[in-house]
Amino acid sequence: MKDQNAIISNWINNGGEPLVSIVCTTFNHEDFIGETLKGFLIQETNFPFEIIVHDDASTDRTAVIVKEFADKYPLIIKPIYQTVNQYSRKDINIWSDITFPEAKGKYMALCEGDDYWIDALKLQKQVDFLENNADYVITWTDFFTKKESEMVSNDFKEALPDIYTIDFDNLFDPYCTYTLTSLFRKTAVDPLEYRKFVHSKDNTLYALVLCNGKGAYMNFQSSVYRWHAGGIYSLQKPFVQRYSSYQNVKEIYEFIPQSRTANIKRVVKSLLKASANEALKTVNDKTIDNTNQKTAIKEFLNQASIGTRIKFFIRSVKNKILK
Known part of the structure; x- marks a missing residue:
């Protein structure tokens, strides 16, 4: 990183700003954050970049590790240390209220503190593409999923072209926008x-x-998505995962006019169906608050055909018998 330090130092001395702001949010990632930061620092670029790390009041050694890296690379790493967890607050959005306003780059790259980059040219390739294609505004790449020590590839490498253009007509098909x-x-x-x-x-x-x-999926494996028991998403029950995704995409469809395509409408219906099917498994469990389960089933049945309602009813009866 000596060269990158020199590039940034020279840039700052001449009144410049970093071209890319890497934004990393982290919480209790002491086992992972070091590898994440190293993945940023190995980037080989012909431009300066900054790394904004937001530690959300971790209760383990995450903040200590971040500080060690920040002290070593003070021109590049800009830490934000919270003493009170912000994720749990309803009046604060970490991305829009805290990290985005701190970013000085023309471009922004995102990566959470338990994932990491493995391609030293990741940023350079993505920036070069956007610099040379003014009609594109965002890029993604292929990645590995790491489960324990196993590295699992996606199907995208063979299924998609080198550059796959993404808009509202094919967003989430396939779901390669991580x-x-x-x-x-x-x-x-x-x-x-x-x-x-x-x-x-x-x-x-x-x-x-x-x-x-437009968006562009660039077909090279740049990163590793870590699947582990401590992940915020992986800790959630299947119903919560499906229903929160349904609420999210439904809200996009309702409030962003450009998103009202046949593709996004299909995704909304698919997520609602998946939510209703998962809701069947716990809707009769009196030990939990199943208000959302009941809501999901009601929404699904209100939109379903008579034939689908009958099939769903039969499935719900079988589910009760099995229990």
């Missing part, structure tokens, strides 16, 4: 718009960005 690989133009999204969404996720960000241009 956060850890994303890089987009900062001017393509207004964080205040993002804040308006009640069920906002990274998909909300991408939908807002795609209102201003």
